[in-house]
Amino acid sequence: MRSGSAGGRCRRHPSQAVVVAANMATSSNATSWPQPEEGDCIIKEFHFDSGETMPELRIHYRTLGTIKKAKDGHASNAVLIMHGTTGSSAGFFQDIFAGQLCKPGQLLSSEEYFLVLPDGIGHGGSSKPSDGLRASFPRYGYNDMVHAQHALLTQHLGVDHLRLVMGTSMGGMQTWMWGTTYPDFMDALMPLASLPTQIAGRNRMMRKMAIDSIRQDPEFRDGNYEVNPRGLKAALHVLAWMSSAPLRWQADCPDQESADAFIDAWMDKGMREKDANDFAYAFDASRDYDPRPGLKGVKAALTAVNFADDQVNPPELGIFEEETKKVPRGLAIMMPIDEQTIGHGTHSVAANWKHHLAELLERSA
Template sequence: MASNNWPRSHEGDFTISSFQFKDGSSLPKLRLHYRTLGCLKKDAQGRATNAILIMHGTTGSGANFFTPAFAGNLFNAGQPLSAEEYFLILPDGIGHGGSSKPSDGLRARFPRYCYGDMVRAQYALVSEHLGVNHLRLVCGTSMGGMHTWVWGTTYPTFMDALFPLASLPAQIAGRNRMWRKHAIDSIRLDPGFEGGEYGCPPPGFRSALHVLAWMASSPLKWQQAASDRASADEFIDALVERGMKSQDANNFAYAFDASWDYDPRPLLGAIEVPLTAVNSADDQVNPPELRILEMEMGKVKLGKAVVLPITDKTAGHGTHSIAECWVEHLVELLGRSERGEKARL
C-alpha cells in the first residue's frame, strides 16, 4: 500500500509571469500546481543527482499517482523510486488539476495550449522554481509519456534516462486522432455548449466520456467486471456519471486538443540518454499491430521498446498506472543509465 507519511511531502504553486503560448496568445500569470516528495541532493559540483519528474495523463493530475498500484509499488522505502532516496516531482500540467485551466474563468477564451507549452512550463517549474539543474529520470503515463518524448528531444542532456509509458513517438493520427476528434466535436458542436459559456454540462459531453471510456478500456477486465447485460449497462452508466460530475467539458476538450503540435519523430535522433518505452498489447489507444513504437525506436541511439503481453494484471491503456506490470523494466533502465553515466566519466 502507499504510505501516508511521505518524507518531505510538499504541495505548492509556481507562477510564471507573461507566459507566451505557441499559438501566439499569452497569460499575464500562469499557475502550475505541483507536489514533491523527498529531499533534493546535489553533488560537489552543484549538480542535482536524485530528482525524478513524473507526468500524468490527459484530464488527470499529479494526484493520480498516489494509489496502491502506482505509489504503493514505487515510492515506499526500499522500492525503485523510494521517496527516502529520490526527490520526486509530480506537476499538474497546464489545463489540469490545480494549474491554470479554462474552468478558472476564461472558459473557451483560454489560450489554445499544446504539449510544447506544457513541457516548457514544466521545465521552468523544475529548473527555476525547484532549483533542479539535472534529472535522474523523466517518466510519464499516456499524455505524460508523450511529454517524456518531448523532454528527451527538447532537453536531451537534462536527464539520465527516459521512461515513457503508454505512448508513441509519432504524431497522433489514424484512429487515435479520429476518436479524439469525436470527443472534442461531441462537446463543442453541441448547441448546449453555448460557445463554452454553458451553465450545465452540454449533453454531448456524455458522448465524449463514452468514447474515452471505450478506448481506454480492457476488454478482458470489463468482461470480468460486467459479465451480463444488466451489469454492463450499470458499469458504463456509473463510469460516465462519475466523469460528468468530476470533469469540466471545456477543460476536457482543451486537454484532448493539446496534442495538436505533437510529433517528436524528426528529433528522435537527438535523444542522448537511455530510453525504455513500455506499452501493453491490450492498449487500444496505442495498438501494437501498428508497430509504430518498434519502427521509430530505431532512431533512438539508446532506445528500447517493450510491449507487455496481455495478462490478468494488464488493464488496457490503464496498464500505465499498474507498476507491478512494468517495474522490472524501470529497474533495468535505472541500472542501464547508471552504468552508462559511469562509463562516460
C-alpha cells in the same frame, strides 16, 4: 521569454485529498505510500506557441523527498513524473503506483529521490479554462506544457538535471518530448503507453469526435454554458472506449446488469467531475505532438513500455518498435496481455512494469 522571470511566486501547502482514477480500486489504507507536499508556482508572462500570453500561469505540483546535489553542484536525484490526459498528479498516489514505487527500499523511494509530479496546463490545480476564462483560455499544446514543466523545475524548484523522466499516456508522450527538447537534461527516460509519432489515424479521429461532440453541441454556447452540455457525455463515451480493456471488462462485468452498472457509474462520475471546456482543450492539446524529427538526437537511455491490449496504441500498427529504433540508446518493450493488464490504464499499475524501470535505472546509472 517563454517562461517569464525567475522571480515567480512559489507556494507550498499540505497535501489535499487524493483523486483516484474511476476505473481503479481505491485503497482503505491511505498511509501505505508517502504523503506528498503540494505547491503552486506562478510563472510570469507565459508565452504560448499560439502567440497568446498569460500574465500569470499557475502550475500546481506535488513533491516527495528532498533534492540532493552532486559534487559539481547539479541536482543528482530529481525525478519528473507526468500524468495523462484529463488527469492530474493526484492520480499517482494510489497503492498501484506510489505504493509500489515510493516507499522506503522501493525503486523510487522518497528517501533517495526527489520526485516532482506537476499538474499539466489545463489539468488538476494548474491554470485551466474552468478557472474563469472558459473558451478564452489560451489554446495550449504539449510544447507549452513541457516548457512550463521546465520552468517549474529550473526556476522554482532548483532542479537543473533529472535522474529520470517518466510519464503515462499524455505524460508518456511528453517524456518523448523531454528527450528531444532537452536532450542533455536527464539520464533516463521511461515513456509509458505512448507512441513517438504524430497523433493521427484512429487516435486522432477519436479525439476529434470527442472535441466536436462538445463544441458542436448547441448547449456549449461558445464555452459559456452554465451546466455541462450533453456533448460531454458523448466525449466521455469516447474516453471510455479508448481506455477499455476487452478481456478485463468481460471478466469484471460478465452479464448485462454488471456491465450497465459499471458504465453508468463511470459516466456519472465523469459528468460530475469533468468540465467540458477543460476536456476539449485537453484533447486538442495533442495537435502539436510529433517527436519523430528529434529521436536520433535523444542522448539519455530510454525504455519505452506499451501494452498489447492498449486500445489507444494498438501493437498491430508497428510504429512503436520501428520509431524507438531511431533512439541511440532506446529499448521498446511490448508487454503481452495477461490477467494483470487492464488495457491503456496498465500504465499506472507499476507491478506490471517496474522490473523494466529497475533495468533502466541500472543501465543509466
